[in-house]
Amino acid sequence: MPRYKAVISYDGTNYAGFQVQNNAHTIQEAIEKTLKRLNGGKPITIHPSGRTDSGVHAKGQVIHFDYPHKREAEKFRFALDTQTPDDICFLSVEEVEETFHARYLAKEKIYHYHLDIGHTRDPFKRLYSAHYRYDLDLGIMRQAAKDIEGEHDFSVFCATGSSVEDKTRNVYEVIIEEVSETELRFIFRGNGFLYKMVRMLVGTLLKIGNGQLPVDAIKIALENQDKKMTGPTAHPEGLFLMNVSYD
Known part of the structure; x- marks a missing residue:
């Protein structure tokens, strides 16, 4: 059975996250519904690079799935792109090794995590940036x-509910950029991230x-697994999964 890899983008505002849930509208449910229709009513399961939470967005999520027969890649992408909801986009589809x-x-x-730091919240950013109106020392x-x-x-930076046992990860780079006077962008690049880790x-x-x-709170939290040295989980709407890389 041919296996396909797809890169997708989605606005997570109206979804209860990626993973299928009972009595909830999810990204996985919407895509699998379309695949089932294209496959003559027979179900197909998709597998993502990771599950995003309710309200979280993606510009470069990767999924794979097995399909009963070969499809021409661009025509397949077009069919999926036009038959899924408007807030889900199929950027590419290709056949890959099984x-x-x-x-x-x-x-x-x-x-990427976007933060609106204006004194009042910009209503046009409210779905794609969290708002924080208090003073911040960017140098610190x-x-x-x-x-x-x-x-x-x-x-210590993994929310309860994760089934992952090995919680060691390698974060290659963290950048905090001033996009404008009223917007910050946090960039996290690593080999993987735990449940709600970036937001925490x-x-x-x-x-x-x-x-x-204190400025060394994260160092202390990691060394001692000390929850008192961590802050609250940042709101989901500012978070975007931008890219997933493979060998």
Whole structure:
């Protein structure tokens, strides 16, 4: 049975996350519904590089699935793109080896987190940026972000509900950019991220930047698995899965 890899983009605003859930509208459900229709009513299961939460977006999510027969890649992409909801886009579709796995073979992921720091919330950013109106010291935050980089046990930055046993991850780079006077962008690049890990790290950086936690809070939290040195989980609407890389 041919295996296909697809790169998809979606606006997560109206979905209860990626994974299929009972009595909830999800990205997986919407895509599998379309595939079932294209496959003459027979179900097909898709497998993502990772599951995004309710309200979280993606510009470069990767999925794979097995399809009963070969399809010309561009025509297949067009059919999926035009028959899924308007807030889901199929950027590419290609046939791959049957050994390809979107999740287990991923080598690097990049997440962006957008933060509206205007005194009042911009209504036109509200679905794609979290809002934080308090003072922030970016120099202190950038100093603290360096403690995230490298290989660590990130258990303290993993929300309850994760079934993953090995919580060691290697974060290659964390960048905090000033997009404008009223917007920050956090860039996280690493070999993988745990359940709500990026949002918990952003929440902690904000607490450090506002002077509510010391600059070495993340270092202490990682060394001692100390929850008291972490901040709240940042809101989901600012988070975007931007890219997933493979060998």
